[in-house]
Amino acid sequence: MLAALAGVPWTLAAQRGVPPAQSKGLPRAESRGPAPGASRIQFADVTARAGIGFVHKSGATPEKRMFETFGSGVAWIDYDNDGFQDLFFVNGVPGSPNALYHNNHDGTFTDVTARAGVEGSGAPGSPAAAAAKTGAAVGDFDNDGYLDLYVTALGPNTLYRNNHDGTFSDVTASAGVGGPPTEWSTSTGFLDFDRDGDLDLYVANYLDYRVADNPYCGQAKEGYRMYCHPTMFDGVADRLYRNEGNGTFTDISKQAGIANPAGKGLGVAFCDYDRDGWTDIYVANDTVRNFLYHNTGKGTFVDEAYRAAVGFDLNGRPQAGMGTDCADVDGPSTRQADNGLPEIFVTNFSEELNTLYENRGDGLFEDVSAKAGLGSGFLPLGFGTKLFDADNDGDLDIHVTNGHVIDNVTLYRPTLSYAQKDLLYENLGGGRFRDVTAEAGAALQATRVGRGLAVADFDNDGLLDVAISSLNQPAVLLRNTGARAGNWIMIRAKGRKSNAFGLGATVTIETSEGRQVREINNVASYLSSNDIRLHVGLGAAKIIQRIEVAWPGGTKQVLTNVAVNQILVIDEP
Numbered sequence: 001m002l003a004a005l006a007g008v009p010w011t012l013a014a015q016r017g018v019p020p021a022q023s024k025g026l027p028r029a030e031s032r033g034p035a036p037g038a039s040r041i042q043f044a045d046v047t048a049r050a051g052i053g054f055v056h057k058s059g060a061t062p063e064k065r066m067f068e069t070f071g072s073g074v075a076w077i078d079y080d081n082d083g084f085q086d087l088f089f090v091n092g093v094p095g096s097p098n099a100l101y102h103n104n105h106d107g108t109f110t111d112v113t114a115r116a117g118v119e120g121s122g123a124p125g126s127p128a129a130a131a132a133k134t135g136a137a138v139g140d141f142d143n144d145g146y147l148d149l150y151v152t153a154l155g156p157n158t159l160y161r162n163n164h165d166g167t168f169s170d171v172t173a174s175a176g177v178g179g180p181p182t183e184w185s186t187s188t189g190f191l192d193f194d195r196d197g198d199l200d201l202y203v204a205n206y207l208d209y210r211v212a213d214n215p216y217c218g219q220a221k222e223g224y225r226m227y228c229h230p231t232m233f234d235g236v237a238d239r240l241y242r243n244e245g246n247g248t249f250t251d252i253s254k255q256a257g258i259a260n261p262a263g264k265g266l267g268v269a270f271c272d273y274d275r276d277g278w279t280d281i282y283v284a285n286d287t288v289r290n291f292l293y294h295n296t297g298k299g300t301f302v303d304e305a306y307r308a309a310v311g312f313d314l315n316g317r318p319q320a321g322m323g324t325d326c327a328d329v330d331g332p333s334t335r336q337a338d339n340g341l342p343e344i345f346v347t348n349f350s351e352e353l354n355t356l357y358e359n360r361g362d363g364l365f366e367d368v369s370a371k372a373g374l375g376s377g378f379l380p381l382g383f384g385t386k387l388f389d390a391d392n393d394g395d396l397d398i399h400v401t402n403g404h405v406i407d408n409v410t411l412y413r414p415t416l417s418y419a420q421k422d423l424l425y426e427n428l429g430g431g432r433f434r435d436v437t438a439e440a441g442a443a444l445q446a447t448r449v450g451r452g453l454a455v456a457d458f459d460n461d462g463l464l465d466v467a468i469s470s471l472n473q474p475a476v477l478l479r480n481t482g483a484r485a486g487n488w489i490m491i492r493a494k495g496r497k498s499n500a501f502g503l504g505a506t507v508t509i510e511t512s513e514g515r516q517v518r519e520i521n522n523v524a525s526y527l528s529s530n531d532i533r534l535h536v537g538l539g540a541a542k543i544i545q546r547i548e549v550a551w552p553g554g555t556k557q558v559l560t561n562v563a564v565n566q567i568l569v570i571d572e573p
Helices: 011-015
Strands: 043-045 076-078 086-089 099-103 110-111 133-140 148-154 158-162 168-170 187-189 200-205 239-243 249-250 265-271 280-285 291-295 302-303 322-326 345-346 355-361 365-367 382-386 399-401 422-429 432-435 451-454 465-470 476-480 488-496 506-511 516-517 534-539 542-551 556-563 564-572
Touching: 043 099, 076 133, 076 451, 076 465, 133 158, 148 187, 200 265, 265 345, 322 382, 345 382, 382 465, 399 451, 488 542, 506 534, 516 534, 556 564
Parallel strands: 133 187, 187 265, 265 322, 382 451, 488 564
Antiparallel strands: 043 476, 076 086, 086 099, 099 110, 133 148, 148 158, 158 168, 187 200, 200 239, 239 249, 265 280, 280 291, 291 302, 322 345, 345 355, 355 365, 382 399, 399 422, 422 432, 451 465, 465 476, 488 534, 506 516, 506 542, 542 556
16 A cells, blocks of 8 residues: 655655755756766765754863763654654763754755754753763654654663654653663664564663773873773673553563673664564674674574674674674675675774675674675774665665774874774675775765764655764765666655554565565664665666565565655555
8 A cells, every 4th residue: 555745745756756856056966976987976065055063072071081982873863754854963972962953855954953852961960961972763662653762871861752743852751761870871773673563672781881980091191091992891781671552661671681791882783684574683892792682583582693603703803893784785686696684784993894794594694894895994993884775776885984982093003093084885796895985076085083874865866865973073964966876766664553664674676677675774873873764776677566565563565566766655554
């Protein structure tokens, strides 16, 4: 069953294969394309033109408190259901306000933070005022058709319920998801792990760290003090909150099997890695092995990281995992040997390769980072990342934002730098990638202390754009201005028995170009949340022969002969 987005004037134009109304002041579609000799994937910095003025504040001091170098996330959220993605930035230093920008549909945004009530500064003297905010998750926890917002912190976390009128209410206390006031929470996300139709909440936690007990690290001479290494602190167990369907949550971390205090969680990604119909959880840990929690379908998880070979690098060593994503980078299946199973990608520390684990089936993975062509990621320190089809050719490319954690790192390692360039890899097919950063436009030649990264099609033109939050720097909005290598489809799922936005649904798309298997999921990267709609590049396909949606509620739905180049709303039967 199909439906149009209510009140969105561009829907019909998109259904006819015509891009939505051109954004004012932005290049028209026909002007897109790379300069001669450049990559067809191109990004332009449109931050100033878009009216995005957010500047992250870390609260850096000579005491080198660890949260100062942590950074914060960014989240795409269509909070008013107008069909355009709005943009939320988490701020860092205690007392500093977050920022929510409303998408004006013309390429510009308006700061609506104060009216929306999501500043997160807290009353003077309150625990919230002392919290160093970190990550953000977007999901409709009460299934009212409006997206809600969850913000993590070193200190109490916050759940904002969408009031449907452009404002949010802090319902943390009544929902029971604040967490201990001293816990350091990081990446987070909503998922329906038990497939009961309500979104549950996963919260990764980092270190057992007390600001008042901040040790001195680095050489004992002027200018050489540095941020401490995470091995100096114990880890903290993650948390899983089960949604009770009445506005409250229950912490079931221990009984669910995910309360492992050996972890030092930074990144979280959700995917059904064995295609058994149940959403699994991958956690990127810092300097200790990563976790792969297999969903048993019985309300519990089993850590399969050892058996699956995704806890360590190729040499069996733990890495400093930061950001992560999980998706099938092999497809479409007619172009190479694709099994339709999702791979896992993890960003790591300087002088550690970012890791691509290829899904071999039977619950097994192989570290293919080096042979995949990711060698240029050795020196940079990777944080936020996303697997997405930047040029609509039907396979997933990789974007990584980089930046060191030690601001005076050149004193210790002259070959390393604090601010660094992003990395952009074009998928060549056959399990190979090519670093096209230098060819992808001036915006990717800038250095930044990158942290959070999130992807969305903010102007609804069929090409995915990128937002980045950098440490102590202005945020960046990168508009995708490259040449389309193919057509596309964007799917907005509307669950009925399933959760309202269809998170966890598996979508199989068949065209003349082959078969692609994707999941509706906005959780990936580092501290960040992506467009909740599913974007799929279609290559040269002129029509989609078949779309199958396996809803988390158990229903399978098939659509045939679907037009390309449209934003398609699919209602669960």
